[in-house]
Amino acid sequence: MPAPMKQTVRRALLVTSATLASLALTAPVSLAAPRPSPSPAASGSPSARASASPTGSPSASPTGSPSATPPADMSTVGGARLGRPGTQVALAGGAPVLPGGLTARSWIVADAESGDVLASSNAHWRLPPASTMKMLFADTVLPKFPKSTVHKVDPKDLAGMGSGSSLVGIKEGETYTVHDLWLGVFLRSGNDAVHVLSAMNGGVAATVEEMNEHAEELQALDTHVVSPDGYDAPRQVSSAYDLTLVARSGLQKADFREYCSTVSAKFPGETTKNKKGRLTRGSFAIQNTNRLLSGDYDITQYPGIAGVKNGNTTNAGATFTGVAERNGKVLLVTVMNPSKTDHNEVYKEAAALLDWGFQAAGKVTPVGELVRPQGAQGSAQPGANPSSAAQDGQAGGAGNASHKPVAGAVAGSGSGGMWIALAITGGLLVLLAGGAFLVNRRWPLPDLVRRRR
Numbered sequence: 148m149p150a151p152m153k154q155t156v157r158r159a160l161l162v163t164s165a166t167l168a169s170l171a172l173t174a175p176v177s178l179a180a181p182r183p184s185p186s187p188a189a190s191g192s193p194s195a196r197a198s199a200s201p202t203g204s205p206s207a208s209p210t211g212s213p214s215a216t217p218p219a220d221m222s223t224v225g226g227a228r229l230g231r232p233g234t235q236v237a238l239a240g241g242a243p244v245l246p247g248g249l250t251a252r253s254w255i256v257a258d259a260e261s262g263d264v265l266a267s268s269n270a271h272w273r274l275p276p277a278s279t280m281k282m283l284f285a286d287t288v289l290p291k292f293p294k295s296t297v298h299k300v301d302p303k304d305l306a307g308m309g310s311g312s313s314l315v316g317i318k319e320g321e322t323y324t325v326h327d328l329w330l331g332v333f334l335r336s337g338n339d340a341v342h343v344l345s346a347m348n349g350g351v352a353a354t355v356e357e358m359n360e361h362a363e364e365l366q367a368l369d370t371h372v373v374s375p376d377g378y379d380a381p382r383q384v385s386s387a388y389d390l391t392l393v394a395r396s397g398l399q400k401a402d403f404r405e406y407c408s409t410v411s412a413k414f415p416g417e418t419t420k421n422k423k424g425r426l427t428r429g430s431f432a433i434q435n436t437n438r439l440l441s442g443d444y445d446i447t448q449y450p451g452i453a454g455v456k457n458g459n460t461t462n463a464g465a466t467f468t469g470v471a472e473r474n475g476k477v478l479l480v481t482v483m484n485p486s487k488t489d490h491n492e493v494y495k496e497a498a499a500l501l502d503w504g505f506q507a508a509g510k511v512t513p514v515g516e517l518v519r520p521q522g523a524q525g526s527a528q529p530g531a532n533p534s535s536a537a538q539d540g541q542a543g544g545a546g547n548a549s550h551k552p553v554a555g556a557v558a559g560s561g562s563g564g565m566w567i568a569l570a571i572t573g574g575l576l577v578l579l580a581g582g583a584f585l586v587n588r589r590w591p592l593p594d595l596v597r598r599r600r
Contacts, residue, residue, distance in 0.1 A: 217253070221271035224366055225388060226515025229270045235514040236266040242510035246499040250487040252464075253387040254496070256504040259395060259470055259477040263513035265504050267387070270515070273369045274483050276385040277458025277466045278313070278336045280377030283370065283385075285332065285406070286397040287361045288348050294326040294402070296347075304346040305339055309378040312338035315433060318417050327415055333406040334435045335414075336458065341376040351375060366518045367392045379462040387481040392517055394455045394468045394479055407454030410435050438494045439469055446491045449498050457493070465493035471501050478504045479517075 216232075223230035236245060245266060253269040264270070299322045315330075315337030317323065323343070331340030345354040354375050362370040367389035373380035385393075397403040413430040421427045435441045437457045439449040451471040458466040464484035471478055480500045485492045 217269040217272040221269075221273075222369055222386075222388075224271070224368055225264065225518050226513075229264065229267060229388060229515040232269055232272075234266070234268040235270070237512035237514055238507075239510050239512055243503060243506045246496075246503050248487075249496055249499070250485040250492070251482045251496055252486070253481075253483040254500060255387040255391050255479075255481050256500050257391055257479045257517050258508065259398070259479045262395075262517035262519075264515040264517065265478075265507055265511050265513060266500075267514060270388040271369055271386050272483075273384040273386050275379060275383060275460065275463035276370075276377055276390060276483075277379075277460040277463035278377040279390050279456050279458045279466045279468050279481075280372065280375070280383070280385065281332055281336065281341065281458075282390065282393045282397050282456045282468065283358050283362060283367070283372065284341060284344075284354070284375045284377075285329070285403055286365075286393055286400070287358045288344055288354065289329070289397075289400060289402055291348060292325045292344075294324065294329075296325040297322050298325070298328070298343065298347055300343055301346070304343045306342075307351060308338050308342055308376075309374070312376070312378060314339045315414060316416075316431070317343060321415070321418060321428075323415060329402070329406050330409065330412050330414060330433065333454075333456070334409060334412060334433045336436055336456075338376040338378060345375050362389070362393070364522070365389075365392050365396055365520045377458055377460070377463075379460045387483050388517075390466075390468045390481045390483075391479050394470065394481075395517055396520065397455070398453075398470060404453070407437075407456060408440070410441050437467075437469070438491050439467075439471075439498060443491055446494055446498075449494075449501065459493075467493045467497050469497050469501070473505045476505060476508050478508075480504065 219232060221230045221232070228235045234245065238244070249268070251268070253272045253274060255267040255270045256265045257263060258265065300317055300319050302319045305317065305319065313336045315332075315335040317328075317331065317337070317339040325344070325347075328340045328344050331337035332344070342351065345351045348354045348357075351374075355372050358372040358375060359370075362368070362372065367385070369384065369386035370389045370393075371382055371384055373383040377383075397407070411432060411434045414433045416429045416431050418426055418428045437452075437454065438446050439452045440454065442448040449469070449471055451473045453470045453472065455468045455470055457468075466481075466483045468479070468481040471480075478501055480497050482493050482497045482500065485496055489495070
């Protein structure tokens with residue numbers, strides 16, 4: 148069988164199995180409305196997925212700008228209702244109504260542990276993701292290198308960055324540890340740090356290919372990567388559903404949790420000569436640009452926040468995925484491109500949805516689910532990648548997950564603010580007779596443990 152045909156068949160089988168499983172799990176919900184047809188865009192090559200919506204029309208213009216309205220029929224991965232345009236929620240007795248004033252093109256609120264989607268709006272609308280794409284970059288590349296690895300930056304490492312890219316301030320000819328570089332990625336959303344790590348990983352093209360493969364493994368089938376840093380590029384898309392899947396996978400890794408919850412840190416500066424002619428290298432402070440984590444003049448730090456990643460580009464607008472804990476409940480929220488232009492609007496809408504989710508938990512019927520990665524069935528640690536920690540004894544990758552709640556390592560000297568870490572409590576999947584469908588969908592995340600300054 149020719150290679151393209153094999154790839155098409157493989158993806159078609161992947162989507163079919165995911166859709167069947169999700170429909171079986173959400174049957175009581177999806178019976179309330181006609182079932183949308185499965186997404187043809189979820190089969191075929193990654194480029195085919197990015198170039199067409201489920202209806203066959205482009206989901207983004209050649210410049211990467213989103214369409215004006217969501218497709219009438221989107222992917223049904225995670226449940227039939229998630230493939231329908233508009234708001235999806237099933238309020239039960241005593242459930243609060245959704246917050247008013249939501250203007251995001253797409254959003255989702257989900258239980259991070261059970262995977263239940265509490266409510267959504269255009270969950271599978273394929274839109275430019277901006278720097279939230281860096282979550283997929285981190286989930287793909289983080290396990291590759293020990294934190295202590297040192298790299299000297301070559302000029303070609305920084306080639307190809309888009310005009311106006313967000314930068315942490317990496318200098319050619321200087322050396323940085325992998326730990327430094329990941330701080331630059333998560334706190335300052337540094338495209339320069341992404342490009343250096345990509346160079347270490349075999350180059351941008353190789354890294355993009357790995358990211359697309361990992362997205363497929365996670366069943367994030369709305370996603371197509373063109374640039375690893377999330378910079379606007381033709382046909383680069385993701386969805387609120389996919390970004391939430393990626394965040395959930397990343398949060399299984401201790402170092403991912405550490406970096407995305409770091410409020411501030413010190414970053415190495417440029418080497419200079421002091422008055423005595425000696426070489427010296429200072430550092431400068433960097434702060435997380437996630438305003439629900441760091442706060443701002445018009446928004447306070449969200450109680451229980453633990454990351455994850457924000458973004459903002461011309462085509463994507465403002466995007467944000469966050470995770471927070473309250474009273475033992477851990478929720479994930481993704482908000483994409485609010486039309487309201489108020490300062491920090493994406494965080495305000497995310498906070499409103501989190502507030503609603505904590506109040507509504509247990510009082511709504513889920514409208515879908517966050518599916519597990521391919522091959523995760525029967526694994527006590529879904530989506531786990533080999534841990535770099537085994538190489539240098541430091542927190543890294545998913546392999547250092549513990550069955551006990553942990554505080555997690557503080558990211559670098561000079562770090563400050565609230566530190567939140569998640570660790571995996573583990574858990575076994577329960578299968579129906581014959582192993583056809585999952586009936587216990589929990590992908591447990593442990594208690595969030597805070598350490599305040």
